[in-house]
Amino acid sequence: MSNSIKLAILGLGTVGTGVINLINDNLDELKRRSGRDIIITEVGTRRQRDDIDTSIMQNSDLMAIAASDNVDIVIEVIGGTTLAKDVIMQAIKNGKHVVTANKALLAEHGNEIFAFAEENNVHVAYEAAVAGGIPIIKVMREALAANKIDWLAGIINGTGNFIMTEMRDKGRPFADVLEEAQELGYAEADPTFDVEGIDAAHKLALLASIAFGIPLQFDKVYCEGITGITLQDVNYAEELGYRIKHLGFAVRRDGQGNSDDAGVELRVHPTLIPQDALLANVNGVKNAVLVNSHPLGQTLYCGDGAGAGATASAVMADVMDLVRVLGSKSGDEQNSSEQNNRGHHVPHLAFIPEQLSDTPILRAEQMITGYYLRVHAYDSPGVLADITRILSDAGINIDAILQKPAHKVGQVPVIILTLPVVESQMNLAIEKIEKLETITDKVVRIRLDELA
Amino acid sequence: MSNSIKLAILGLGTVGTGVINLINDNLDELKRRSGRDIIITEVGTRRQRDDIDTSIMQNSDLMAIAASDNVDIVIEVIGGTTLAKDVIMQAIKNGKHVVTANKALLAEHGNEIFAFAEENNVHVAYEAAVAGGIPIIKVMREALAANKIDWLAGIINGTGNFIMTEMRDKGRPFADVLEEAQELGYAEADPTFDVEGIDAAHKLALLASIAFGIPLQFDKVYCEGITGITLQDVNYAEELGYRIKHLGFAVRRDGQGNSDDAGVELRVHPTLIPQDALLANVNGVKNAVLVNSHPLGQTLYCGDGAGAGATASAVMADVMDLVRVLGSKSGDEQNSSEQNNRGHHVPHLAFIPEQLSDTPILRAEQMITGYYLRVHAYDSPGVLADITRILSDAGINIDAILQKPAHKVGQVPVIILTLPVVESQMNLAIEKIEKLETITDKVVRIRLDELA
Structure with missing residues (x-):
């Protein structure tokens, strides 16, 4: 078993179950790509479950799992910002790598969590936290690592995009479509996080930090939802060659001769964009992020922003990253906790911590x-x-x-x-x-x- | 200087010059992201150039540069499959990592080159070889590493896409648009590689290998160009709700009860696709790749497939990957050649070499x-x-x-x-x-x- 990687999954909701299914379905692919056995050793669940393989230990004590010797990587998919934070800090303290899909937690407490992870020489991976299955974190942290990012614009809330798409396609009013989204399970019973733009603002805070190398500043994101959008405006926009999408923007402003105006705009709001832009044609619950950088120019990344399969794909991509790094440890297992982490030198926020900048976030009026x-x-x-x-x-x-x-x-x-x-x-x-x-x-x- | 990474650039054409410009423009970003100084120590160029910083050694002896002690990473951007191969093998033999944009070389000799690199414990990175600035190699090797890939379809030749776009948008015949593409520098004087689909076939061979974990088999790609496409067909297709794009397809077939039919389709050809597909709306010289995988579903990646800036972005993303891994070496510089490479465990073809499969490539009739x-x-x-x-x-x-x-x-x-x-x-x-x-x-x- 020394060649195997031991995972703990905390939370067996949609995403946790999706991760189990992915591992079952793609066991062969995972092994062929990593050369390692990837096994789930423990799951954290409030109630004992009958549908889980008996080789997997079920435990309702999440803090115990996060400290277990039988675990290399802790996957946190319980959500929320209280217990989730405690178990992640516990895992870090115990030298475990963490994979999480928890955008709210990271947007609000990421600076503290990442600092603690660096102190403890482990990595907290979070591909699934933004845009679901679209690998936008990897793309921006690694693939665009040689570029200067000027701005990004993203459809990063699937519920909002579904509503905007239906309003335009079918001429249905907001309230009507929201009700359907709730019936389809795209929107929560309390849809505030989605329709008021808070979920998008969480994700935007993460994207902006890795784009510009600034600390997470969720509280400074200007946030406007879609509840005020009427069919009338949707139709006038179309008539003028535009389409209304709910977008998150992170924009670097150099200031126009006046350094007071230099800074970063972080804003989430409905936006008219040209009908013929690819982004305007990303419909339904799909997400997409458009990044403009120098010298690359514009690149677009599009796919499913939510759902069990897409989220599990992102969670397990992070696991594979960590496995391929864990794979680099020498034969000396005694020394493994130090060796494990040496290889992973992609900083949590793309820029090395001491190089994060204090570029100000611009006020709405600016x-x-x-x-x-x-x-x-x-x-x-x-x-x-x-x-x-x-x-x-x-x-x-x-x-x-x-x-x-x-x-x-x-x-x-x-x-x-x-x-x-x-x-x-x-x-x-x-x-x-x-x-x-x-x-x-x-x-x-x-x-x-x-x-x- | 022990903290610096020393690059050699072999070839100072459009791409080589683009890499120098990128490093000059984004020096600060590179350092803030990597924590290292990235410096060009040597360039390989036939004629002495006056416009190169005097701190950089110019040398027409590429084989000497590839063996130089003053170089950590060799960037090969001379193109072709003869000298380029020699200098890459020389660099590998001398324990240097290699970054190349050379699709033809890798499609034809990649199996040999990658095996030699693995033997010598170095990495040959090739993000720039496929779809220019779109990080499709990283995405498929790493971000989709937990997925089973079913098929992919890509606009992977910008010249061909420019021609197809102009024919449709402006109702101009093939020969007419080709001439313009040549004037604009989008097409070579001898456009065979582009318009006959050979360039796309090179890229498809690479994509298919990392999608399915099969050796490179460029010679088995079915290849059809766009020279036979008439305006008449372009217009009939539009009338029926379709658009003709030149696409590369890699498709896994399980066979229908008959294992003789199981295998992989590798094909490059003009294709009618639905007008409302995002891929149908990727125009001009843009490239895009659509990947269908389980459990993620469809994701699309779009951007510039060629040009100095886009290619330099991809080349330097590979350098940053290697730098972040080289960054993992211990203080013990004596032992650096072994230490350098331990961290990088993403296999060249996404799957570990001993796990590459002999899945047959299907014949055209199948x-x-x-x-x-x-x-x-x-x-x-x-x-x-x-x-x-x-x-x-x-x-x-x-x-x-x-x-x-x-x-x-x-x-x-x-x-x-x-x-x-x-x-x-x-x-x-x-x-x-x-x-x-x-x-x-x-x-x-x-x-x-x-x-x-």
């Missing part, structure tokens, strides 16, 4: 994006002139205007697309527009990005 | 694909009945038929889309169709894949 504006006005002469003058005075360039026939008596919706502008400028302009006597409602605004 | 058929017939009663009867007798299911108005007096083109069928069956059916008295020309056939 962010620069294009805008879609929907303004409702009484159909009186001069109203369009008033609006465009206000925008022009604020230095905001208009890219397109669409004036629709009145849908309420005497009122016309005017749709305006703008070029990128600093948010504080847009706030002032909208304030002025809303003060016009001819304006009947709050101005609806959705961000717009050409992905160029 | 391959299973759908078909697009264009049949020209005299517009006489019963001709469609004759054709469909022949197909039906051969067990070929028709998916769609499009009968166009006669474009020559009395002749009608009939377009037929079929469900997947074994090629030998289709050959027999076409032979019979061509013998019908009402048929005026050879039947045009193009393969079709639903990518499902």
Whole structure:
């Protein structure tokens, strides 16, 4: 058994069961690729399960498993940020590598967890935490390691993408589609994390850190969900050649002669993007991440962002990485805990810890994006002139205007697309527009990005 | 300098120069990610160059560089399969890691080169050899390491994709677009490698080996180029909801109760794919690879498949991989050549060498694909009945038929889309169709894949 790798799986929900199934299905592939036997020795589960192979020890004491001598790698798939954190810290303290799919935990406590792992010379792998089966963590940490990353934009919440896709394809309103997503199991009974963008913000915090070499700063992510998106806006966007997707953006800004404006934008929000962009054609529960880097240019990664199979694939890819490194230990098993880890020199956040930068995260008012504006006005002469003058005075360039026939008596919706502008400028302009006597409602605004 | 990694670049063409530029541009990023100084110590170039930093030794004797004590990693970007092979073998013999972008060399001599590298405990990295800047080698070898790969389909020749895109978008004939591609530098003066599919076949051979764990077998790739594709077929395909792309396919077949039919299909050919597939919307010189694996499902990887920046990105990603492993060597520099390599246990062809399988490559007649058929017939009663009867007798299911108005007096083109069928069956059916008295020309056939 000295050639075998012993796994513990903590949590036997969808993902944990998916990992067991993957190992059963692909045992031969795993062995042919790693040259090692990969075996599950222990599982952490509250209730004894009858459907688990009897060779696997079942234990409800997760802290004991995380310290067990019979375990090389601990797979944490219980979720949450309390017990999950305790068992991960316990595993690290006991010299175990950890594989986790827990985006919330890492986004909120990753700095502490990764530091503790480095101190203890083990690795906490988390491919499954972002974009499910899409290997975006490996791609950004390793494949793009020679690039300077300028920005990334990602569909990183499958539930949100499903809802946006259905609204557009079938002309169904938000609430209606959300209900279906809940019936299909795509959305939780309490859908807040998905539809308010919090889940996407967790993932974005992780992506931004490995893109730019900055500490995790989930609390600074600007976060806007999709609950306010109406069919009307979906349709106007399409008419103008755009599509509304819920995206996470991490953007490096060098500042324009003013170093106060230099920093990183971290934002999650509905966004109009060009219809013919590949990202606009990633539909249903699929995820995708578009990365723009120098000198590579744009690359896109697309696949299933959730589900047992996709998540198990990512979890086990991390295990294979660790196995291929564990495989490098010398014959001297006595010395194994030190030897195990020497090989793995891909830093947790892609950049070596002492080189993480204190680049500031920009405030919302400093962010620069294009805008879609929907303004409702009484159909009186001069109203369009008033609006465009206000925008022009604020230095905001208009890219397109669409004036629709009145849908309420005497009122016309005017749709305006703008070029990128600093948010504080847009706030002032909208304030002025809303003060016009001819304006009947709050101005609806959705961000717009050409992905160029 | 003991903390620095010393690179030699053999060849200062587009790619070699791109690597130098990348290192200059991103020096800070490289150091922040690796914790090491990455320096170019020697370059191999036929003529002395004035535009190279004087700290770098220029040498026209590539074999000497490949053996130099002043070099840790040899980057081979001279191309070709003769001198390139000699310098790579020389570098391996001298305990250097190698990074190469040379698809032709690896497709034809990779088995020998990789075996020699394993014998000498060094690694030959080749991310840049397939799909340029798209990290498909890393993705398939590492990120999908826990999956069983069922098939992959890739746009892996940018020139071919540019030509197919222009033909469709602008209605221009093949020869016309090829000329433009040559003027733009996308196609060589002798475009054979690109337009006949040979370049794609080289890359497919590499992808198939790491997908299925089989030795490189370039000579067994079925290869068909795009020179025979007419605007007429491009347009009929669009009318039927499909798009013609030049694709490489690697497909695992389990055989249908008959183990003689089990094996791997390796084929490069124009293919009708559904218009709404993401792959159908990868345009211009972009490359993309779609991988279908269990349990992950379909994932897509898209980006620039050629050019200085994209290729340099891939070359330097390999260097960073090696640096992060070289970084694992202990302080004991005496023992470094052994220590260097212990960490890198990702096998060259993804599967450990003794686990490579002798799964046969299927012959063309055994391959299973759908078909697009264009049949020209005299517009006489019963001709469609004759054709469909022949197909039906051969067990070929028709998916769609499009009968166009006669474009020559009395002749009608009939377009037929079929469900997947074994090629030998289709050959027999076409032979019979061509013998019908009402048929005026050879039947045009193009393969079709639903990518499902």
